[in-house]
């Protein structure tokens with residue numbers, strides 16, 4: 001409760017900033033979540049938070065399908081190469097992942113493939129290579145929880161790839177800027193990063209990144225555990241508070257316009 005009161009005190013926002021719609025580009029909704037936060041409740045949480053659109057993936061793929069059935073206007077599907085949580089540690093060496101992905105891709109329409117965990121030279125293994133080919137074939141965004149090295153290796157395999165770099169690789173803003181300069185089709189989600197702002201003030205190093213690349217950042221809550229679904233409204237409020245410290249046009253882009261551009265059908 002104290003945390004809530006504190007948060008309210010930190011958000012003396014203008015009406016415009018308070019109403020800023022949010023595109024949440026990093027949500028998961030796996031089987032252990034729909035048991036504790038059923039689809040109707042999950043959608044209500046998103047609406048309460050002012051999340052207008054959300055890029056959602058889930059291990060097993062079923063959770064997000066349930067959400068999409070509940071709110072097709074809100075949920076954008078992303079296909080994760082995990083049938084269950086344990087696949088996160090082994091998928092890149094497991095060739096049974098490929099027929100699973102192929103079957104899902106035939107059945108449903110996705111905006112992206114991911115979020116997947118992939119580091120360093122593992123990006124050269126046969127399964128990730130095949131995933132890149134599938135992304136290319138279906139024109140999908142790749143959502144990579146990766147170090148810079150794996151991102152580089154993915155771009156070598158497919159120079160025109162569109163990669164959403166989860167958590168901005170947990171890299172420092174100057175390194176993030178280097179990567180964005182080098183790769184014009186790289187975007188960063190800011191999920192699970194407290195460092196872009198403190199007390200509603202944008203960190204000076206991050207400000208430089210946002211001003212240099214206003215089109216390349218998106219927000220994300222990262223609901224990797226069921227409890228984090230209840231954190232979505234608080235996260236949205238926190239994001240609106242620090243976005244209000246940026247020029248309004250840039251705030252709008254990071255809040256939702258960039259996310260929309262990222263998933264817009266290619267012409």
Ligand SMILES: [Zn+2]
Pocket residue numbers: 026028115166222223224
């Ligand atoms: Zn995640």
